[in-house]
Amino acid sequence: MNLRSCRTLGLKVAGLTALVLGPVRALSQEIGGVLDRPLDISRDGHMIDFILDKTILLVSIWFAVVLVALIWFIIRYRQREGHRRGHYFHGQNLPAIILQIAVGLLVFLTIDLQLDRLSMEHLEKTYYRYPPxxxxxxxxxxxxxxxxxxxxxxxxxxxxxxxxxxxxxxxxxxxxxxxxxxxxxxxxxxxxxxxxxxxxxxxxxxxxxxxxxxxxxxxxxxxxxxxxxxxxxxxxxxxxxxxxxxxxxxxxxxxxxxxxxxxxxxxxxxxxxxxxxxxx
Missing domain, CATH: 2.60.40.420 (Cupredoxins -  blue copper proteins)
Known part of the structure; x- marks a missing residue:
């Protein structure tokens, strides 16, 4: 790869990063400045806040994984001299189907199942136990x-x-x-x-x-x-x-x-x- 190709690739990656992170940064600033959580005045409200924080953390991790994968695919399969043109298909062969099912199960196990388990623990420990x-x-x-x-x-x-x-x-x-x-x-x-x-x-x-x-x-x-x-x-x-x-x-x-x-x-x-x- 010559110097000109490296410079062009660098500009493309920088542009993509700015395109993705710019709106995310603006949105986070908007949320942080305007949509602050109300003061928690209850004995058990921190449990709800914990679930919200956990949701944001898990989703952010998967967002970062997808973002890194997109950038890697852009770099790895970019159009360049001497590289065979990529072949696009609809993901209907067996390896693609297995990969889709595996990723879907992984997302379900690490996000949905975790949040459901934590939520039920909090409900059974507190909110379902009415005081006398x-x-x-x-x-x-x-x-x-x-x-x-x-x-x-x-x-x-x-x-x-x-x-x-x-x-x-x-x-x-x-x-x-x-x-x-x-x-x-x-x-x-x-x-x-x-x-x-x-x-x-x-x-x-x-x-x-x-x-x-x-x-x-x-x-x-x-x-x-x-x-x-x-x-x-x-x-x-x-x-x-x-x-x-x-x-x-x-x-x-x-x-x-x-x-x-x-x-x-x-x-x-x-x-x-x-x-x-x-x-x-």
Whole structure:
């Protein structure tokens, strides 16, 4: 290979590298500057972050492998003097089929199977193990177009009675105590998303769904609907506030007092709750 050929090859490789890495670098800067993860305020949110980081790592490794292979093929099979022209085929012979199956299995084993194993370990260790009801705060939420109806059991410790505390777009929980949330939609499918605890749960008409979490940091955060539910879906937001336990108890008592004052026994929609469904 003469000097001119080497220079031409070098320019081609440099151009290809810039073409691939330029958009990747710009995208990573955009993601790093704009799409930072929300603050994790839950006891177990780090498990979700770990799965996300693991996914990015495994996919990046395979991306690098493919990128190196592409560059090697470009160099190895480039058009040059004295080199026999390459023969292109559709990968239908036996060695090509075996290679495709082997690569597909390798990708499945190193990415999909690994992520599935880690996810199931986290689910079985934490999210599927609900805390005892006597140790947890219970909350019922009925989403509708386009608001969050939220209910806390009153002094009688039963839901759907006149002494319940009822709020609109205002979910409050105490720090350091598990909270079990049950949902049932009034109209269409909604999805309660709490970015700061890394959890999301669908709310379905006629069916009760639930999830739980334990916040460990106080503050004011946001809850949103993550399922397109109609024209004003983008407006379906609410406050998610974590209080110190003493502050929460004071707030809950005041919310119960105000709800009892506002309760209208003639209003058919006032008792929209349901009998708590205990699940394990």
């Amino acid at each position: 009801l006597e140790e947890a705060l219970r909350v019922e939420i009925m989403p509708q177009q386009w608001a969050w109806n939220i209910r806390y059991a009153g002094p009688d410790d039963r839901f759907n009675t006149a002494d319940d505390a009822v709020t609109l777009n205002d979910l409050r929980v105490p720090s350091g105590k598990p909270a079990i949330i049950q949902l049932k939609a009034k109209d269409v499918i909604h999805s309660l998303f709490l970015p700061n605890v890394r959890l999301k749960q669908d709310a379905i008409p006629g069916r009760v769904t639930q999830f739980w979490f334990e916040p460990v940091k106080t503050g004011r955060f946001e809850m949103v609907c993550a399922e397109h539910c109609g024209l004003n879906h983008y407006k379906m937001r609410g406050d998610f506030i974590v209080l110190e336990p003493d502050e929460f108890e004071l707030w809950l008592k005041e919310a119960q007092r105000l709800s009892e004052i506002a309760f209208d026994p003639q209003d058919e929609d006032a008792l929209w709750g349901w009998e708590w469904e205990e699940r394990r």
